[in-house]
Structure formats: structure tokens, C-alpha cells
Amino acid sequence: MITTTGLTKVYRSRGRDTAALDGVDLHVREGEVYGVVGRSGAGKSTLIRCVNLLERPTSGTVEVAGEELTSLPGSSLRAARSRIGMVFQHFNLLSARTVQANVELPLEILGVSGKERSRKALELLDLVGLSDRGRAYPAQLSGGQKQRVGIARALAGDPKVLLSDEATSALDPETTRSILQLLRDLNQQLGLTVLLITHEMDVVKAVCDSAALMKDGRIVESGRVTELLATPGSELAHELFPVGGHPSGEGSTVVDVTFHGESATELVISQLARTYNIDISVLGAALETIGGRQVGRMRIELPGRFEDNVVPIGFLREKGLQVDVAPVGGTPAGTAPVKEAVK
Amino acid sequence: MTWSEMQPLLTQACQDTLTMVGWAVLIAVLGGLPLGVLLVLTDKGGLLANAVVNKVIGAVVNVGRSLPFLILLIALLPFTRSVIGTTIGAQAMIVPLAVGAIPFFARLVETSVREVDHGLVEAVQSMGGSTWTVVRKALLPEALPSLISGLTTTVIALIGYSAMAGTIGGGGLGDVAIRYGYQRFETGLMLVTIAVLVVLVAAVQLVGDLAARAVSHRTRTA
Numbered sequence: 049m050i051t052t053t054g055l056t057k058v059y060r061s062r063g064r065d066t067a068a069l070d071g072v073d074l075h076v077r078e079g080e081v082y083g084v085v086g087r088s089g090a091g092k093s094t095l096i097r098c099v100n101l102l103e104r105p106t107s108g109t110v111e112v113a114g115e116e117l118t119s120l121p122g123s124s125l126r127a128a129r130s131r132i133g134m135v136f137q138h139f140n141l142l143s144a145r146t147v148q149a150n151v152e153l154p155l156e157i158l159g160v161s162g163k164e165r166s167r168k169a170l171e172l173l174d175l176v177g178l179s180d181r182g183r184a185y186p187a188q189l190s191g192g193q194k195q196r197v198g199i200a201r202a203l204a205g206d207p208k209v210l211l212s213d214e215a216t217s218a219l220d221p222e223t224t225r226s227i228l229q230l231l232r233d234l235n236q237q238l239g240l241t242v243l244l245i246t247h248e249m250d251v252v253k254a255v256c257d258s259a260a261l262m263k264d265g266r267i268v269e270s271g272r273v274t275e276l277l278a279t280p281g282s283e284l285a286h287e288l289f290p291v292g293g294h295p296s297g298e299g300s301t302v303v304d305v306t307f308h309g310e311s312a313t314e315l316v317i318s319q320l321a322r323t324y325n326i327d328i329s330v331l332g333a334a335l336e337t338i339g340g341r342q343v344g345r346m347r348i349e350l351p352g353r354f355e356d357n358v359v360p361i362g363f364l365r366e367k368g369l370q371v372d373v374a375p376v377g378g379t380p381a382g383t384a385p386v387k388e389a390v391k
Numbered sequence: 392m393t394w395s396e397m398q399p400l401l402t403q404a405c406q407d408t409l410t411m412v413g414w415a416v417l418i419a420v421l422g423g424l425p426l427g428v429l430l431v432l433t434d435k436g437g438l439l440a441n442a443v444v445n446k447v448i449g450a451v452v453n454v455g456r457s458l459p460f461l462i463l464l465i466a467l468l469p470f471t472r473s474v475i476g477t478t479i480g481a482q483a484m485i486v487p488l489a490v491g492a493i494p495f496f497a498r499l500v501e502t503s504v505r506e507v508d509h510g511l512v513e514a515v516q517s518m519g520g521s522t523w524t525v526v527r528k529a530l531l532p533e534a535l536p537s538l539i540s541g542l543t544t545t546v547i548a549l550i551g552y553s554a555m556a557g558t559i560g561g562g563g564l565g566d567v568a569i570r571y572g573y574q575r576f577e578t579g580l581m582l583v584t585i586a587v588l589v590v591l592v593a594a595v596q597l598v599g600d601l602a603a604r605a606v607s608h609r610t611r612t613a
Contacts, residue, residue: 102517132517134517136510136514142529142532143609144532144533153515153518153528157518157524187609187610201518205518211517
């Protein structure tokens with residue numbers, strides 16, 4: 049649905065070039081919620097602005113819904129943009145217009161008649177749960193309500209694609225949850241493809257089917273969230289789903305076991321202990337719902353070095369569990385947690 | 392001078408002042424609004440970024456702003472004659488007043504429009520809006536309260552300028568002050584003229600403030 053190829057964006061200031069995007073290839077499938085995460089300054093914001101060409105990439109192409117936007121002339125580009133909804137971190141509602149008039153704005157631009165505009169706007173306000181606030185002005189709404197108006201407005205042109213630029217970053221945790229739920233519902237009800245950027249891993253965890261990690265203008269890792277979780281050594285998986293716990297001493301093997309869906313790890317672990325007659329200590333465990341699916345992860349410690357544990361580890365793999373052997377002495381290398389202050 | 396003698400004089404003078412200021416404001420808005428918007432749009436990073444156009448408009452506006460009004464008034468006499476056919480009377484004064492007010496208002500428009508959050512521009516663009524749509528649907532409506540305040544300032548400045556027009560036979564309250572207050576020592580009439588001006592300016596300010604508040608919906612209570 050959205051494909052970017054070799055996207056670069058270079059800013060020139062005072063004779064110095066800074067690359068905000070450095071060859072980004074992004075592929076978002078139809079009907080999925082795709083999250084791009086990264087710290088501020090990683091280029092996420094530039095990336096999403098390049099998707100609807102609010103910023104022109106220095107080189108590379110952008111294709112949305114089969115149309116190559118980068119090659120379109122002005123008027124066709126505007127028409128294409130009207131089929132791509134966008135929601136913003138700071139909502140960007142017009143303060144001079146009522147809520148309903150804000151939602152009607154994209155329809156005015158599309159040249160829809162007055163009667164049809166207000167019908168559509170009321171329908172959209174109903175969809176986002178604000179049917180009684182049409183006559184209010186944005187300043188009279190709470191942050192979460194403003195974002196709902198922003199979403200209703202973004203949907204006015206019946207877009208196939210919704211871009212979300214840190215849509216929940218200015219909201220409190222509870223409101224964030226309800227807005228994410230709304231995005232998820234819209235994704236499922238309307239078949240809307242959503243590309244969102246965020247610096248919060250929780251957002252990815254809550255709604256994303258696929259995710260990409262951005263660093264210094266590049267995508268360093270990407271894929272379906274469930275697949276990422278199944279990828280040994282995945283940085284994103286580690287960020288999404290950290291399991292703590294340090295080994296009790298030298299000479300033991302620490303193993304991270306990941307299981308999806310219904311498989312019951314505890315049973316497997318106790319079987320393992322019985323079959324091989326070994327003592328297993330559980331260092332940490334967590335169960336989470338990621339992208340609507342249950343995922344569990346457990347860090348266990350087996351006595352003896354890795355070489356002594358090849359058979360038990362093989363047993364776990366045989367049972368259909370994903371097993372990552374953690375290097376002795378703590379967290380795997382290169383997976384320092386991405387932490388960022390909430391703006 | 393008795394009140395009955397003053398009254399027709401003042402009535403005529405007020406009418407002349409209002410005619411001059413009224414027309415000049417109208418022309419200043421028609422000229423200053425697009426210029427002010429263009430100053431923002433053509434600026435670096437603007438939607439129509441164009442250094443040459445920006446510099447030219449900026450220079451024209453600066454020249455207009457830097458000339459003291461009295462000098463502009465005299466310098467424009469030939470131009471005024473060619474437009475209106477005369478250089479005397481309230482009608483003739485509309486020309487220099489408008490010419491003086493256009494750059495004045497343009498700068499105020501520029502400041503107001505520049506204050507509009509860039510996010511709103513992006514929002515309208517993301518809906519497929521053209522530059523003209525951005526101006527019409529976002530920049531001007533969002534800047535409206537501030538534009539009205541700017542207009543109020545311009546009207547009051549023009550009332551001041553129009554008094555100077557009296558010195559070269561332009562009519563209006565300035566003319567009364569020169570001919571009666573300065574040349575004939577009619578202190579009574581002078582005091583009444585001052586009072587009229589004070590009331591006029593206060594009324595303009597009041598109406599402007601109320602209008603600006605009426606169109607602003609930025610606060611919770613609006």
C-alpha cells in the first residue's frame with residue numbers, strides 16, 4: 049500500500065548537509081497497522097512527511113495505493129493527498145472553526161456540497177464518539193477529544209491510508225489507550241492501512257501488526273511484530289518485550305523462551321526438568337498481548353555451560369518454542385534499551 | 392465662538408475626516424492584505440518561497456514605512472492631481488492616506504499571518520489543499536482576531552495622518568485645528584476638536600477590541 053524506495057532527505061543549513069533520511073525502503077501492506085519507532089531525531093517525522101510529500105525527498109520514490117506520488121504534478125499530487133488522511137501530534141485543528149466545520153474542511157476542499165458535507169461530518173463525528181460536540185470549538189475540548197476530531201477529519205475524504213504523526217504523544221496514558229483502540233477499530237472496520245510513527249514502544253505493542261526501528265535516518269530492523277518476536281537477537285523484540293533477571297552465578301546457561309498463542313510453557317518446563325532431571329530456575333517471565341496476540345517470554349537458567357545443555361535446548365525447540373541463548377552475564381550485546389523522555 | 396457657530400464646522404470636519412479615513416482604510420486593506428500575505432508566503436521556507444519577490448515587496452514596504460507622512464503627502468501631490476484631479480479637499484487626501492497606510496497595514500498583516508501555527512498549513516496541505524486554499528481556509532481565518540487588531544491600529548494611525556492632511560488644505564478635523572485653533576486662537580473650538588478626536592479614537596479602539604474578541608475562539612469560554 050505504501051512503498052518507499054531509497055528515500056533520502058538532506059537538509060542544508062549554513063553550508064553543511066545533514067541527512068534526515070538515508071536510503072529508507074519501507075513497505076506497508078494493505079490493511080495493516082505499521083509502526084515506525086525511534087528516538088527523536090531518528091528521522092521518523094521526516095519519513096512520514098515524505099510519504100504524502102509535505103516534504104519533498106531529496107531522492108527516492110514514494111508509492112501510495114499504486115500511485116507514484118514523487119512523479120505527480122501539483123494538481124494530481126493534491127488529489128492523491130486528499131486520499132491520504134493524516135493526524136498530528138498537536139491535532140492542528142482550526143481554532144476559528146467549530147468541530148463540525150473542521151471535519152467538513154477536507155470535504156470543502158474536495159468540492160462536496162454543503163448538505164452532503166454536514167451529513168458526512170456528523171456521521172464521522174458519530175464514528176469517533178463525538179456526535180454531541182459538533183458545535184463546540186476545539187478550545188473547548190480535551191486533548192483526547194481534539195485528537196478524535198483530528199481523526200474524523202482525516203477520514204473525511206474516505207482515505208485508504210492514514211498517516212499518524214505521534215498522534216498520542218501529547219496525550220495521557222489512558223487517553224492514549226482509547227485513541228489507539230479507535231485507530232485499531234478503524235483499521236479493522238474500514239480496512240484502513242495505518243502508518244504511524246511514535247517514540248513509545250507501548251504504541252507498537254498495542255496496535256501494530258508490523259514495525260520498523262529507525263536510527264540515524266535508516267531503518268535498521270523491520271517486519272511483522274510476531275515475526276520480529278520470533279527472530280533471535282531482534283532489537284525491536286527485546287525493546288517490545290524485555291525480560292529481566294540475571295543468572296545466579298557462573299557456569300550456567302541462560303535461555304530466553306518465547307511462546308506464542310496457547311502453548312503452555314510451564315508444562316514444557318516441568319517436563320524438561322523431569323525428563324533430564326535438572327534443576328531449572330525461572331529468572332523472569334512476562335505475558336503480553338502484542339498486536340492482538342498473546343505472547344509470553346520466560347528467562348530460565350539451566351545448570352552447566354551451553355555445551356552441557358544442547359540436548360535440553362533441543363527438547364524445548366522440539367516442543368515448538370523459540371529459544372534464544374543469552375550470553376552469560378546478562379543482556380545480549382547490542383540491545384541497550386531505547387529510552388526516551390515523553391515530550 | 393458659540394456652539395451654534397462651531398457645530399456646522401465640526402460636523403463638516405468630522406464628515407471629511409471619516410470620508411478620508413474610511414476610503415483610505417478600505418484601500419489599505421485591499422492593498423496591504425495581499426502584500427502582507429505575500430511577504431509571508433514568499434519568505435524563505437514559505438509556500439511560495441521566492442527571494443527576489445520577497446526582497447522587492449519588502450523594499451517597497453520599507454520605503455513606504457520610512458517616509459514621514461507629511462513628506463509623503465507633499466511628494467504625492469502630482470500623483471494625487473492625476474488621480475483625483477485636484478490636490479485640495481478631503482477626496483484628494485484619500486490618495487496619500489491610502490498610499491501611506493498600505494505598507495503600514497501590510498507589515499501588521501505579515502506579523503499576524505506569521506503567527507499562525509505552521510501545523511495548520513501542513514494540515515490543509517495534507518487534505519490536498521492548494522496554497523490559495525491554505526491562505527483562504529487556514530491563514531486568514533486563524534489570523535482574523537489579530538488582523539482586526541491590526542486594522543484598528545491602522546484606522547487610528549490614519550486618523551492621526553488625516554489631521555496632517557489639514558495642513559495642506561485637506562479638510563477634516565486637522566484643518567479645523569489649523570485654521571481656527573492655530574491661526575485664530577479659538578481655544579474653545581480647539582478644545583472641542585480635541586474632545587471629538589479623543590472620543591473618535593476611543594470608539595474605534597472599543598469597536599476593534601470587541602470585534603477581535605467576537606471572532607476569537609481560542610479560549611475555553613469562547
